[in-house]
Amino acid sequence: MRLRGLAVLVLVLLVACEAPQRPASPDPRSAVDEALTALAGETAVAYRVPGATLTVTKGGLVEGQVPVQDDTVRALRVGGSLYVRASPAYWQRQGMSAPRAERFGSQWTRADRGVPFDPGRLMAPQVVAAALRAALPVGVLPVQVDGAFDLGGLRVTATSPHRVLSFPPAFLGPVAGQFGPHEIALGDVHLPDLRERLDEGVAELGQPLIAGPVVAARVTDHELRCTANGACTDTVRIDNRLLGAAPGAAARVSLTSAVTSDALGTRTCARDVVLPLDTAADVSCSVKFTLPRTDGATRLQAAPSVTAEPVALVDPGALNRDIAAELGP
Numbered sequence: 146m147r148l149r150g151l152a153v154l155v156l157v158l159l160v161a162c163e164a165p166q167r168p169a170s171p172d173p174r175s176a177v178d179e180a181l182t183a184l185a186g187e188t189a190v191a192y193r194v195p196g197a198t199l200t201v202t203k204g205g206l207v208e209g210q211v212p213v214q215d216d217t218v219r220a221l222r223v224g225g226s227l228y229v230r231a232s233p234a235y236w237q238r239q240g241m242s243a244p245r246a247e248r249f250g251s252q253w254t255r256a257d258r259g260v261p262f263d264p265g266r267l268m269a270p271q272v273v274a275a276a277l278r279a280a281l282p283v284g285v286l287p288v289q290v291d292g293a294f295d296l297g298g299l300r301v302t303a304t305s306p307h308r309v310l311s312f313p314p315a316f317l318g319p320v321a322g323q324f325g326p327h328e329i330a331l332g333d334v335h336l337p338d339l340r341e342r343l344d345e346g347v348a349e350l351g352q353p354l355i356a357g358p359v360v361a362a363r364v365t366d367h368e369l370r371c372t373a374n375g376a377c378t379d380t381v382r383i384d385n386r387l388l389g390a391a392p393g394a395a396a397r398v399s400l401t402s403a404v405t406s407d408a409l410g411t412r413t414c415a416r417d418v419v420l421p422l423d424t425a426a427d428v429s430c431s432v433k434f435t436l437p438r439t440d441g442a443t444r445l446q447a448a449p450s451v452t453a454e455p456v457a458l459v460d461p462g463a464l465n466r467d468i469a470a471e472l473g474p
Contacts (some may be wrong), residue, residue, distance in 0.1 A: 173287035173294050180301035180309045184331070185274035188472075189339055191332040192268060194324050200334055200342075204471045205265035208342050213261065213323050214238060221346040222265040223464045226457070227256045228346075228353055239356070248454065253350050255457040257391065258357030262320040273317065277309070280316040298328070340472045347464045352397065352419065355455040358389025360396045362453035365425065369404065369447040375434035377404050379414070379447040384425040387455065396420050397456045400428050402449040409434045409443055419456060 184190070189202040191209075197217055199209035207222030211229075219230035233250030237243060239259045256263075266272070277299055287294035287301075294301050298313040309331050314324040321329075362385045371377040379402040387396070397419050405411045412432035420426050 173289070173296070176294050176303065176305075176307040177281070177287055177296055177299065177301055179305075180307040181274045181278050183306065184277075184309050185271040187270040189334040189336065190268075190270045190273070191334050193330045193332055194327050198332075199264060199268070200339055201264055201268045201270070202339075202471060203270055205269055206339075206343060206468065206471060207265045207268075208339060208346060211260075211264060211323070212325055218260070220264060221253070221343070221350070222263070223343060223347060224467055227260065227263050227265060228253045228350060228457075229256045229260055229356075230254070236356075249354055249356065253353040255353045255355045257355055260356075261323055267317060267320065274309075276317050277312055300328075336472050340468060343468045343472075344465055347459075347461050347468070350459050350461070353457045353459065354397075355391050355394055355457055358387060358391040358394075358455050360398075360422070360453035360455050361386045361388055362396070362398055362451045364449050364451055367402075367447060367449050369445060371445055375409075375436045376431060377412075377434070377445060377447070378429050378431040379404060379449055380427055380429045381449045381451070382425060383420075383428050383451050385420060385422065385453050387422045391422070391455045393458050394422060394455045395458055396422050396424075396453045398428065398451055398453045400430055400449060400451050402430055402432075402447050404432045404445060404447045406434065406443045406445045408437070409445075422455070 189200055191198055191200045194212060197210035197212050199207065199211055199220065201207050205222060207220050207227065209220060210217050211220045214235065216232060216235045218235065221228045230253050231250060233246040236246035236249040241249065281299065282297040285297060287296040289303055292303050293310055294303050300310040302308050302310060311328040311330040314321040314329055362383055364381055365384050366382040367379055369377060369379045381400055381402065383398055383400065385396040385398060397417060399417050401413060401415045403411055403413045412434060414430035414432045416428060416430040418428050
């Protein structure tokens with residue numbers, strides 16, 4: 146009897162050893178912690194909401210679209226400055242006149258003002274990870290839903306390696322409400338593709354306008370000179386003054402002069418120049434009249450007018466080097 150009992154015991158032990166081992170279930174809290182730690186270490190993250198994708202790097206480079214005030218605004222952040230490309234309707238909602246909004250809507254703008262938040266500061270991976278960690282509910286365990294752990298709206302993968310899938314915009318604070326009611330989903334970034342898109346964006350910048358400050362320009366003097374062949378040049382003294390603050394900026398001055406003759410009619414010339422801020426300069430433009438075959442003299446007069454906008458001084462080569470320093474050549 147003693148031997149038979151021993152045989153049964155050995156058999157039970159052998160069967161137990163041969164049974165497949167089930168993997169331990171992941172600890173939900175540890176999974177969330179691992180996912181947030183991984184997010185903080187990412188070089189770049191793509192944030193997605195319906196109709197817009199925004200890519201932000203650890204160093205604050207930004208490329209993509211931002212949903213703002215029922216509009217989708219293109220965003221490019223390089224060299225520590227945020228540049229946006231928005232519709233004229235968007236700029237009118239910021240209080241601009243229709244003609245000025247048309248100018249801003251036709252090119253890139255350095256957003257010293259006019260955009261509710263800077264995504265390069267708010268949405269760098271390590272900043273988002275810290276904000277999500279701070280926003281998590283205390284004393285609540287994640288629940289597993291559709292293959293993911295959900296903790297108060299933060300969703301992370303249920304299998305290792307654990308990664309953040311999505312989160313509510315409210316976790317980033319009130320300004321992120323611009324993203325709307327939809328969850329913000331996270332995606333991977335192919336760094337060479339991002340580098341290419343950033344370089345292309347820099348090449349498009351040109352001379353961006355600056356939202357926020359204004360430049361007051363006025364005509365202080367002018368002289369009209371005409372030749373016997375009907376060519377007239379109006380030389381205009383223009384004074385510009387910056388109202389507000391605009392580091393790394395200049396004044397783009399637009400001169401228009403209407404040269405009029407009772408006998409010959411009116412000809413208009415225009416010229417755009419970029420001048421240092423808070424300076425005065427002479428700017429000229431010319432018209433040409435078709436003279437009649439008959440002899441005689443005519444009186445000519447000019448009526449010059451000027452407008453001005455602050456523009457950013459951009460060094461594309463320096464910006465490209467900054468991008469390469471963070472993302473590699």
